[in-house]
Amino acid sequence: MKVTIIGSGNMANGIGTRIVAGGNSITLLARDEAEARKLADDLSKSKPGSVHGKKLEPTAIRDEIVILALPYNAVADVLSQVGPALAGRVVVDITNPMNATYDGLVTPQNSSAAEEIQKLLGSKSRVVKAFNTTFASTLVAGEVDDQPLDVFIAGDDQAAKQQVAKLVRDGGLNPIDAGPLQRARQLEQMAMLGITLQQPLGLGFKSGWKLVKSKK
Numbered sequence: 001m002k003v004t005i006i007g008s009g010n011m012a013n014g015i016g017t018r019i020v021a022g023g024n025s026i027t028l029l030a031r032d033e034a035e036a037r038k039l040a041d042d043l044s045k046s047k048p049g050s051v052h053g054k055k056l057e058p059t060a061i062r063d064e065i066v067i068l069a070l071p072y073n074a075v076a077d078v079l080s081q082v083g084p085a086l087a088g089r090v091v092v093d094i095t096n097p098m099n100a101t102y103d104g105l106v107t108p109q110n111s112s113a114a115e116e117i118q119k120l121l122g123s124k125s126r127v128v129k130a131f132n133t134t135f136a137s138t139l140v141a142g143e144v145d146d147q148p149l150d151v152f153i154a155g156d157d158q159a160a161k162q163q164v165a166k167l168v169r170d171g172g173l174n175p176i177d178a179g180p181l182q183r184a185r186q187l188e189q190m191a192m193l194g195i196t197l198q199q200p201l202g203l204g205f206k207s208g209w210k211l212v213k214s215k216k
């Protein structure tokens with residue numbers, strides 16, 4: 001599979017690491033082309049040629065899956081530049097729309113970042129929520145305490161979710177279909193809880209949410 005990632009920060013590195021490990025390839029787009037190229041060089045060390053870094057512009061978006069590895073408050077700005085180029089594509093929202101004091105979400109009640117992004121893009125793009133409950137460093141490792149990360153996936157388009165699930169599985173992680181896009185509301189609250197527990201429990205952003213299943 002060929003995937004575009006917009007952003008060159010911690011999550012672009014984490015998700016990018018898993019995509020390369022899964023044998024898939026990436027076009028990495030950033031407003032600063034040098035940053036995109038630098039991360040592309042790092043990510044493709046294990047598999048030369050698997051990641052290309054380019055400047056963020058509409059004509060650079062060619063892949064069916066596009067991951068927005070951006071802060072929530074930058075998404076509207078970026079979509080105002082490249083939104084039309086996302087028509088017909090699967091757009092993966094990984095954001096946690098935390099407020100400035102990190103004790104609440106900035107999205108309207110009865111909505112989620114994913115649903116707000118779907119509204120901005122319109123029905124021509126298929127938005128899928130994923131990776132918002134997995135910390136960047138755990139994605140680089142691919143596991144926590146020798147257990148593969150669970151990646152919760154929400155979306156209204158079944159085929160789009162299946163493509164994202166394949167990408168997750170290829171990267172050695174465990175995809176979980178969490179239901180329709182509206183379930184992003186719970187996933188974003190879940191991530192906020194996870195973030196607020198890091199300091200009091202001394203978890204160092206190296207923890208993960210795991211759904212355990214009884215073998216009995």
Ligand SMILES: NC(=O)c1ccc[n+]([C@@H]2O[C@H](COP(=O)([O-])OP(=O)(O)OC[C@H]3O[C@@H](n4cnc5c(N)ncnc54)[C@H](OP(=O)(O)O)[C@@H]3O)[C@@H](O)[C@H]2O)c1
Binds near residue numbers: 010095133
């Ligand atoms: N970090 C985690 O463990 C984690 C876990 C789950 C979900 N998330 C979510 O993942 C998203 C990305 O987090 P992160 O940790 O990767 O953040 P980050 O390290 O700060 O990276 C953010 C990226 O977004 C780019 N960006 C910011 N504003 C932009 C704009 N207006 N136009 C174009 N590019 C812009 C930055 O580019 P510049 O370098 O040019 O500023 C940078 O490449 C956030 O929504 C966060 O809530 C993070």
